[in-house]
Amino acid sequence: MNETPRILVLGASGNTGGAVVKTLQAYGAQTSGVPSSGAPSSGMSIRTTSTKNVRSTGTDHVRFDWSAPDTYATAVAGVDRVYLIAPVGVVDPVPPVEAFLAEARRAGVRRTVFLSSSAVRTGGPGLGQVASLVQSVMPEWAVLRPTWFMQNFVGRHPLAEAIRSSREFVTATGDGRQAFVDAGDIGATAAALLVDDAAHTSEFYVTGPESISYDDAAAVLTEAIGEPIRHVAVSVEQRVRQYVDSGYPADFSASLAGLDDFIRTGQNDFVADTVNRFTGRPPRPLREFMSEHRDKLLTPG
Numbered sequence: 001m002n003e004t005p006r007i008l009v010l011g012a013s014g015n016t017g018g019a020v021v022k023t024l025q026a027y028g029a030q031t032s033g034v035p036s037s038g039a040p041s042s043g044m045s046i047r048t049t050s051t052k053n054v055r056s057t058g059t060d061h062v063r064f065d066w067s068a069p070d071t072y073a074t075a076v077a078g079v080d081r082v083y084l085i086a087p088v089g090v091v092d093p094v095p096p097v098e099a100f101l102a103e104a105r106r107a108g109v110r111r112t113v114f115l116s117s118s119a120v121r122t123g124g125p126g127l128g129q130v131a132s133l134v135q136s137v138m139p140e141w142a143v144l145r146p147t148w149f150m151q152n153f154v155g156r157h158p159l160a161e162a163i164r165s166s167r168e169f170v171t172a173t174g175d176g177r178q179a180f181v182d183a184g185d186i187g188a189t190a191a192a193l194l195v196d197d198a199a200h201t202s203e204f205y206v207t208g209p210e211s212i213s214y215d216d217a218a219a220v221l222t223e224a225i226g227e228p229i230r231h232v233a234v235s236v237e238q239r240v241r242q243y244v245d246s247g248y249p250a251d252f253s254a255s256l257a258g259l260d261d262f263i264r265t266g267q268n269d270f271v272a273d274t275v276n277r278f279t280g281r282p283p284r285p286l287r288e289f290m291s292e293h294r295d296k297l298l299t300p301g
């Protein structure tokens with residue numbers, strides 16, 4: 001491990017960013033004489049951000065808002081490595097990320113670990129363009145391409161809300177399978193890539209340990225809460241109509257249903273060894289995740 005990496009974690013209150021911080025803090029705690037977080041120069045330092053004002057997370061914490069470019073310079077000052085998640089819910093994430101990366105390079109940042117998606121080809125629209133940008137701007141980079149998060153079944157995701165309100169959820173994935181991944185494992189992998197002496201400049205798929213269908217997932221949820229949870233399979237066309245009927249624009253509805261089709265056609269049906277390779281332990285299976293998050297299946301976390 002590098003003696004003194006100075007790391008900025010964007011989205012630290014989120015699914016993956018939170019896990020990045022937790023893992024980095026554990027690394028710090030394991031290093032004799034090095035404070036577990038926010039250490040100035042004697043060991044690894046961790047800076048986290050949020051759109052609100054400073055929260056007490058045990059790290060150096062600054063305000064950062066993608067929609068306020070004047071917050072970028074403070075966030076990257078004195079930092080050499082960054083965990084990057086792109087702005088969520090914006091039409092084109094490229095302009096703000098481009099401005100941020102330029103600021104980061106000026107401040108001396110050399111390595112960026114960027115969270116993309118298994119469904120997004122580098123160079124493709126949205127996150128794909130951001131991945132290209134990271135690769136062209138940063139001397140050292142890693143692009144993580146995870147499958148769908150286990151966290152989608154709990155918390156505030158629409159899938160989780162459907163399960164809570166009706167004990168069923170709808171997809172157009174058919175029998176398509178994928179290896180759902182715990183965001184905790186993504187964060188742990190990202191942390192390892194941030195602190196490693198070697199840069200590993202490459203793209204990595206990040207998955208859970210087993211590729212399963214949404215019917216299989218429903219069976220795991222049923223077992224976890226002891227109540228039947230049903231996966232309702234519809235066609236891609238029906239799914240598009242459902243999104244439109246619930247108020248989404250036609251284009252966006254087609255993109256959302258397209259993600260289900262991606263799974264239905266087997267394009268997410270694989271298992272990668274990335275978590276094991278970089279964390280030294282296997283990724284968590286859905287059954288274990290669900291038994292730990294049983295309460296959140298029925299109550300928003």
Ligand SMILES: NC(=O)c1ccc[n+]([C@@H]2O[C@H](COP(=O)([O-])OP(=O)(O)OC[C@H]3O[C@@H](n4cnc5c(N)ncnc54)[C@H](OP(=O)(O)O)[C@@H]3O)[C@@H](O)[C@H]2O)c1
Pocket residue numbers: 010011012013014015016017049050051052064065066067085086087088115116117118146147148149152183
């Ligand atoms: N869910 C999936 O199955 C899946 C699969 C593959 C890839 N992904 C990708 O994963 C990414 C989301 O990662 P995640 O789940 O770790 O995040 P998340 O839990 O959705 O959290 C989003 C983070 O963004 C921060 N944020 C919100 N608005 C912001 C703003 N204006 N400026 C700066 N920060 C802001 C939030 O922090 P504060 O509000 O506290 O500041 C929060 O920490 C997306 O790019 C998504 O495409 C998701």
